[in-house]
Each structure stands twice: as structure tokens, then as C-alpha cells.
Amino acid sequence: MLAAVGVLLGAAPAQTACPDVPAPTRARAWRAELLGNTPARTRLTRTATVQIGPRAAGALLVLGPARLLDGRCWVRVRLASRPNDAAAWVETRRVQLRATRWRIEVRRARREVRVRRDGRIVRRFRVVVGAPSTPTPRGLFAIATATRGAPNDFYGAWVVSLTAHSDVLQRYDGGDGRVALHGRGGASLRDPLGSARSHGCVRLDNAAIGWLVRRIGSARLAGTPVEVR
Structure with a gap:
């Protein structure tokens, strides 16, 4: 079982120590599962908040160690909104912190996805990446x-949306330019694996993305780190 830090909503006494939540590495990262609509601070020292909720992402990637401020512990998380480095602070008592041993790496030049578990590469997949004019x-x-x-549809068996957005397209196919890992079917099969022809998304064979979803678990995918190089 992965390590978990349980938390409860509602009033809480002042804390004197925070949970040990190290920065993500190739061997381990932390996911902050949202228990509902959650207030967040764009800056830790500000009281003004934004609301984030599980509809945008069921869990968010924790970006660094927990910090203690005014008797409360906070973690900085990656948001699913623009810009691509958008982040905010949430109280640890308002989320469920769970460790993940999984990490996905997208190598644009190699046109390859690497899946790591405990820091070790367990699978490699040839993929289609963004075209030069619409790069991933x-x-x-x-x-x-x-x-x-x-x-058999264009996006294939699964669409695994990321917190990333296109640097070129503000809108695409009725959406906000969100980048995804997805399968291949129909017209998308015309672009061979190992090519750079997408609008920014990363396309995998249906068997490959199906393996990814099953192996990590669909309920545990949200918050899994994805590094694009």
C-alpha cells in the first residue's frame, strides 16, 4: 500500500510539525486528492484565495515539501489551469496526501514515452508528438x-488529459487547448508512431495507453507527474 496522510475537514488545532512531503523525484511523488471544493492561496502569505475542485482534477501534483504557517500546514500543488506553471497552496488538512511510485516522461526528440515505477523504466512506447508549429x-x-x-475514434481508447496547455493554440476542438495523452484510431492512424504531427497532444497505440491506465489504475491516475522534455 502507498503511504497516505489522512486529514479531516473542519476546525483543527494549531500544528507544530508538517507531514514529510519531499519534492517529486523519479522514484516517488505525492498526490493531493481533493475532498471537495478547496480554497487555495496563489501565494502562501496572502489570505485571498481561489477555489479548486475535483471536477478539474481529482488530485493535484505536490511540488515541494509542506510548510508551516500560522499553525497550519500547506503544500504547493500544480494547477490544471493556464499558465502551464500555475500553482497554489492548499492546507494539508483539506486534502488526502498519497504517495505515488509512478512517473511518466515524454521525450519529444526521441518521440517516446517512458513509464517509470520506483525510478526504474518499466515500459517505453513510440508516440506521435506535436508538430513543429504546434509543439508539445x-x-x-x-x-x-x-x-x-x-x-476506432480519432482519440482512441483513452484520453488522459494533463495540466498542460498548448503554447500556441488558445482554443482547440472546442476546448481550452488542453494537452493530453490519448490513443489512436480513425484518421489519427495516418500519422505513424515516431512522427511529430499532432496539435500538441501525445498519441499512443490503444494497447499502450490501455496498459498505462490499467497498470497505474484509473482512480489513481490524477496527480501522477508527467515530465515533457
Whole structure:
């Protein structure tokens, strides 16, 4: 079982220590599962808050160690909104912190996805990445949501949306330019694996993305770190 830090909503006494939540590495990261609509601070020292909720992402990637301020513990998390480095602070008592041993790496130049568990590469997949005019954005992101699709449709068997957004397209296909890992079917099969022809998304064979969802677990995908190089 993965380590978990339980928390309860409501009034809480002042804390004198925070849970040990190290920065994400290739061997381990932390997911902050949202228990409901949660107030967050864009800056730790500010009282003004924004609201984040599980509809945007069931869990958010924790970006660094927990910090104690005014008797409360906070963690900084990656948001699913623009810009791509958007982050905010949430109280640890308002989320469920769980460790994850999984990490996904997208190598644009190699046109390859590497899946790591405990820091070790367990699978490699050839993929289609963004075209030169609509590149897959670089950075440290996280999985936001996962939606099952139809294998023969353009997006294939699964659409695994990331917190990343296109650096070029503000809107795409009726959405906000969100980047995803997704399968292949229909017209998307015309672009061979190992090519750079997408609008920024990363396309995998249906068997590959199906393996990814099953192996990590659809309920545990959100908050999994995804690094694009």
C-alpha cells in the first residue's frame, strides 16, 4: 500500500510539525486528492484565495515539501489551469496526501514515452508528438483526468488529459487547448508512431495507453507527474 496522510475537514488545532512531503523525484511523488471544493492561496502569505475542485482534477501534483504557517500546514500543488506553471497552496488538512511510485516522461526528440515505477523504466512506447508549429509543451505537469473513448475514434481508447496547455493554440476542438495523452484510431492512424504531427497532444497505440491506465489504475491516475522534455 502507498503511504497516505489522512486529514479531516473542519476546525483543527494549531500544528507544530508538517507531514514529510519531499519534492517529486523519479522514484516517488505525492498526490493531493481533493475532498471537495478547496480554497487555495496563489501565494502562501496572502489570505485571498481561489477555489479548486475535483471536477478539474481529482488530485493535484505536490511540488515541494509542506510548510508551516500560522499553525497550519500547506503544500504547493500544480494547477490544471493556464499558465502551464500555475500553482497554489492548499492546507494539508483539506486534502488526502498519497504517495505515488509512478512517473511518466515524454521525450519529444526521441518521440517516446517512458513509464517509470520506483525510478526504474518499466515500459517505453513510440508516440506521435506535436508538430513543429504546434509543439508539445515542455515542463513538469500532472495527469488531470482520464476518460474512456471509442477505440476506432480519432482519440482512441483513452484520453488522459494533463495540466498542460498548448503554447500556441488558445482554443482547440472546442476546448481550452488542453494537452493530453490519448490513443489512436480513425484518421489519427495516418500519422505513424515516431512522427511529430499532432496539435500538441501525445498519441499512443490503444494497447499502450490501455496498459498505462490499467497498470497505474484509473482512480489513481490524477496527480501522477508527467515530465515533457
